[in-house]
Amino acid sequence: MTGLRDTALRKIQGIAPRFLPFADVATEAVPLSRLLRLSLFQVTVGMALVLLVGTLNRVMIVELGVPATLVAVMISLPLLFAPFRAFIGYRSDIHRSALGWRRVPYIWKGTMLQFGGFAIMPFALLVLSGFEQAAHAPAWIGQASAALAFLLVGAGVHTVQTVGLALATDLVEVEDQPKVVGLMYVMLLVGMIVSALVFGWLLDPYAPGKLVQVVQGAAVVTVALNILALWKQEPRDRARASRVETHPEFIDAWRLFVKGRTAVGLLVVIALGTMGFGMADVLLEPYGGQVLDLSVAVTTRLTAVLAGGSLIGFAVASKVLLDGAAPEQVAWWGTLIGVPAFALIIAAGPLGEPPMFVIGTALAGLGAGLFGHGTLTATMRAAPRAQVGLALGAWGAVQATAAGIAVALGGIIRDLVVALPGSEAFRPEAPYTPVFGLELALLVAALVVLVAVRRKQARLSQTMSYSRRQDRPDLTAAPSDPSPREARPIGGEPHDDGRLTAL
Numbered sequence: 001m002t003g004l005r006d007t008a009l010r011k012i013q014g015i016a017p018r019f020l021p022f023a024d025v026a027t028e029a030v031p032l033s034r035l036l037r038l039s040l041f042q043v044t045v046g047m048a049l050v051l052l053v054g055t056l057n058r059v060m061i062v063e064l065g066v067p068a069t070l071v072a073v074m075i076s077l078p079l080l081f082a083p084f085r086a087f088i089g090y091r092s093d094i095h096r097s098a099l100g101w102r103r104v105p106y107i108w109k110g111t112m113l114q115f116g117g118f119a120i121m122p123f124a125l126l127v128l129s130g131f132e133q134a135a136h137a138p139a140w141i142g143q144a145s146a147a148l149a150f151l152l153v154g155a156g157v158h159t160v161q162t163v164g165l166a167l168a169t170d171l172v173e174v175e176d177q178p179k180v181v182g183l184m185y186v187m188l189l190v191g192m193i194v195s196a197l198v199f200g201w202l203l204d205p206y207a208p209g210k211l212v213q214v215v216q217g218a219a220v221v222t223v224a225l226n227i228l229a230l231w232k233q234e235p236r237d238r239a240r241a242s243r244v245e246t247h248p249e250f251i252d253a254w255r256l257f258v259k260g261r262t263a264v265g266l267l268v269v270i271a272l273g274t275m276g277f278g279m280a281d282v283l284l285e286p287y288g289g290q291v292l293d294l295s296v297a298v299t300t301r302l303t304a305v306l307a308g309g310s311l312i313g314f315a316v317a318s319k320v321l322l323d324g325a326a327p328e329q330v331a332w333w334g335t336l337i338g339v340p341a342f343a344l345i346i347a348a349g350p351l352g353e354p355p356m357f358v359i360g361t362a363l364a365g366l367g368a369g370l371f372g373h374g375t376l377t378a379t380m381r382a383a384p385r386a387q388v389g390l391a392l393g394a395w396g397a398v399q400a401t402a403a404g405i406a407v408a409l410g411g412i413i414r415d416l417v418v419a420l421p422g423s424e425a426f427r428p429e430a431p432y433t434p435v436f437g438l439e440l441a442l443l444v445a446a447l448v449v450l451v452a453v454r455r456k457q458a459r460l461s462q463t464m465s466y467s468r469r470q471d472r473p474d475l476t477a478a479p480s481d482p483s484p485r486e487a488r489p490i491g492g493e494p495h496d497d498g499r500l501t502a503l
Contacts, residue, residue, distance in 0.1 A: 030171050030172060034171075034233070035168070035171075035180065035183060036183075036187075037228060037229055037231070037233075038164075038167070038168055038171075038229050038230075038233050039168075039183060039184050039187035039229070040187070040225040040226070040228055040229035041107065041160055041161070041164040041225070041226055041229045041230075042161070042164070042184050042185070042187040042188040042191060043187055043188070043190065043191030043194075043225060044111075044114070044160070044191065044221070044222045044225050044226055045157050045160060045161050045164075045188060045191065046187075046188045046189065046190070046191025046192035046195060047191050047192075047195040047218060047221070047222065048114060048153055048156075048157050048218070048222070049157070049192060050191075050192050050195040050196045050199065051195070051199065051215070051218055052075060052078065052150065052153065052154075053075060055196075055199045055200075055203070055214075056075075056121075056125070056215075059125075059203070059206065059211060060074075060125060060128075064125060064126075064128070066125075066128060070128075070143075074146055074147065074150050075150070076404060076408065077147055077150040077151045077154060078150055078151065078153060078154020078155070078157065078158070079154065079400060079401060079404035080151065080154070081151070081154050081155040081158050082154075082158055082396070082397050082400035082401045082404065083397050083401055084158070084397070085158050085162045085392075085393040085394070085396040085397040085400065086390055086393035086394040086396075086397045087393065088106065088158070088159050088162050088163065088389075088393055089162050089163065089166060089388075089389030089390045089391070089392050089393025089394070089396075090389060090390040090393065091106065091389075092106045092162075092163045092166055092389040093166075093388070093389040093390055101234055102234070103163050103164075103166055103167040103170065103234050103389075104167075104230055104233075104234050106159060106163040107159070107160055107163050107164055107167070107226065107230055108226075108230070109159060110155070110156045110157070110158075110159030110160035110163065111156065111160060111222060111223055111226040111227075112156070113152050113153070113155045113156030113159065114152070114153055114156030114157060114160065114219070114222050115156075115219045115222060115223050116152050116156075117148075117149045117150065117151070117152030117153035117154075117155075117156060118149070118153060118215055118216060118218050118219030118222065119216060119219050120145060120148070120149050120152075121146070121149035121150070121153070121215050122211050122212040122214075122215040122216065123145070123212070124142055124145030124146040124148070124149050125142075125146055125149075125211070126142075126208055126211075126212075127141055127142030127145065127146075128142035128143060128145075128146045158396065158400065160226065161396065162389070162392055162393045162396050163389065164184075164229075165181070165184060165392050165396075166388050166389040166392050167233060167234055168180050168181075168184055169181070169380060169388050169392070170234070170388070171233070175322075177377065177380055177381075179318050179321075179322060181318075181373060181376055181377060181380075182314045182315065182317065182318035182373060185314055185372070185373070186311060186314060189307050189310065189311055192307070193304075193307065199214060202214050263379075263394075265449055265452060265453040265456065266328075266375065266378055266379060266453055267379075267394060267395075267398050268449050269331065269375065269446050269449045269450050269453065270375045270379070270395060270398045270399055270402070271398050271401075271402040272402075272442050272443075272445050272446035272449065273331070273334075273335055273338075273371050273375065273442070273443065273446040274398070274399050274402040274403050274406065275402045275403075275405065275406035275409075275439075275442050276335070276338060276406075276439045276440075276442035276443035276445075276446060277338055277364060277367065277368040277371065277439070277443075278368075278402070278403045278406040278407060279406040279407065279409060279410040279435055279438065279439050279442075280342075280345070280364075280410060280432075280435060280436060280439060281403075281406075281407055281410075283410055283411070283414060283432055283435060284302055284306070284345075284361060285302055286432075287345075287349070287357075287429070287432045288302060288354070288357060290428050291348075291349040291428045291429045291432065292348065292349065292352065292354045292357055294354060302358070302361055305358060305361050305362050305365065306361055306362070306364065306365040306368075307365065308362070308365065309361070309362040309363065309364065309365020309366040309367075309368070309369065310365040310366070310368050310369035310372075311365075311369065312365075312366055312369065313334060313365065313366045313367065313368060313369015313370040313371075313372075313373065314369045314372075314373050315369075316366075316369075316370065317330050317334075317369065317370050317373035317374055317377075318373065321373070321374075321377060326378075326454075327373075327374045327375070327377035327378035327381065328374065328378050328450060328453060328454055328457070329374070329454075330370055330373065330374030330377075331370065331371050331374030331375045331378065331450060332374075332447065332450050332451075332454075333370055333374075334366075334367045334368065334369065334370025334371030334372075334373075334374060335367065335371050335443050335446050335447050335450065336367075336447060337363055337366055337367035337370065338363075338364060338367035338368070338371070338439075338443045339440060339443050339444065339447075340360075340363065341360045341361075341363035341364040341366075341367055342360065342364065342436050342439050342440050342443070343360075343440065344356050344357070344359055344360030344363065345357055345360035345361065345364070345436055346429075346433055346436045346437065346440075348360060349427075349428070349429030349432070349433070350427070350429060372399075375395065376392075376395055379391050379392070379394060379395040380392060380395075410435045413431075413434055413435050413438070414431045414432060414434075414435055415431075417430060417431040417434060418431050
């Protein structure tokens with residue numbers, strides 16, 4: 001058995017670098033098998049996202065007959081926890097435990113939150129739907145229990161993903177961070193795809209008992225995979241556990257994060273770009289069905305097209321970042337690709353060209369992958385290594401909040417157009433064109449802000465370069481001149497990990 005396992009691992013290690021450009025992040029200290037095991041936390045996050053946004057969304061509306069408005073409120077509840085991701089990441093940066101861990105306790109707490117939410121969710125949904133055996137229960141119990149379940153799962157997902165990514169970046173060198181980020185997000189996509197297929201298979205045909213089994217099975221799988229992912233990943237630092245350290249308050253750490261850099265501008269870019277790419281996520285399939293008369297099977301494959309484009313975007317971003325490209329430049333190219341992508345999607349309706357629609361969808365996925373990887377890497381590099389959790393939390397908070405607002409806003413705009421007097425006479429694409437047009441405008445705005453950010457970066461780099469030249473000792477001075485001995489080292493005082501952080 002051991003020989004078979006070793007053979008399988010060698011096969012995987014040989015294949016992965018050829019097909020995943022970011023899989024060569026592995027070293028002797030951090031082998032690929034260890035990184036793949038750590039990435040299982042992203043699989044559980046993907047499973048939770050599919051269950052909340054996809055499977056339960058459809059089951060609640062169609063099979064359980066829950067009003068769509070109430071379903072939308074329940075699905076949006078996890079977003080209430082998204083703004084706290086920066087605080088969670090900061091706390092994991094400075095956490096002290098008796099075992100010397102920083103990240104593991106928070107990932108475990110997030111896992112328990114996910115488990116608790118999944119444990120009560122199916123029964124809460126059955127009560128919420130007025131299920132026959134639960135008809136005697138007051139309606140408010142079902143509503144409150146379902147709200148609590150969705151909130152717990154959302155809190156767990158945000159905690160696990162934020163701190164898990166911080167732990168992954170802790171294990172590798174700074175130059176390898178783009179590759180490990182790419183690997184982690186590929187595993188997120190893998191988790192979403194596999195979970196969608198498994199959930200669909202298990203719930204066909206639907207039965208209330210199957211719903212209970214599937215959701216609680218997801219709870220058990222989440223705990224098992226997260227324990228496997230964490231096993232012997234973070235080294236125990238007894239010195240950290242024993243020494244007394246003082247840390248700034250969160251607000252002071254946040255001010256340090258944004259002071260003198262372009263971090264705020266970068267977060268604005270993340271918000272604009274995320275909304276630009278994400279507003280049509282729930283509208284692409286209806287657009288293909290109502291406007292282009294595509295079948296359910298064809299529109300369902302659009303999810304795979306979008307995910308495939310994102311996967312290619314992550315792979316390309318990892319490769320060019322490894323070759324030395326600036327992450328802001330990668331994000332700029334991703335945003336720029338999104339502009340013709342949505343132009344093609346808009347034009348496909350009036351022209352009646354499904355191939356144009358599919359190409360636009362694939363380009364949108366490609367642009368979103370480049371943009372997401374570029375902005376995430378730029379945000380990580382905007383903070384000292386000791387504050388990487390805060391940086392990742394800030395990116396996650398802005399990204400998740402903007403994505404939630406974008407999805408809700410896209411649906412509202414479409415419904416408002418449909419509700420207009422005389423809307424029956426509108427062309428089929430009329431309710432969707434304003435949404436796609438707004439996405440184009442948001443992407444153009446993101447491009448403008450990115451240009452401003454890069455210009456400020458250039459000015460800061462020139463200022464720092466000039467300051468370093470001023471600090472350089474006069475090498476022509478006489479040996480008796482004390483000034484060279486008193487001069488600071490060339491380049492001034494280095495950053496704690498040697499990186500340039502003037503973003």
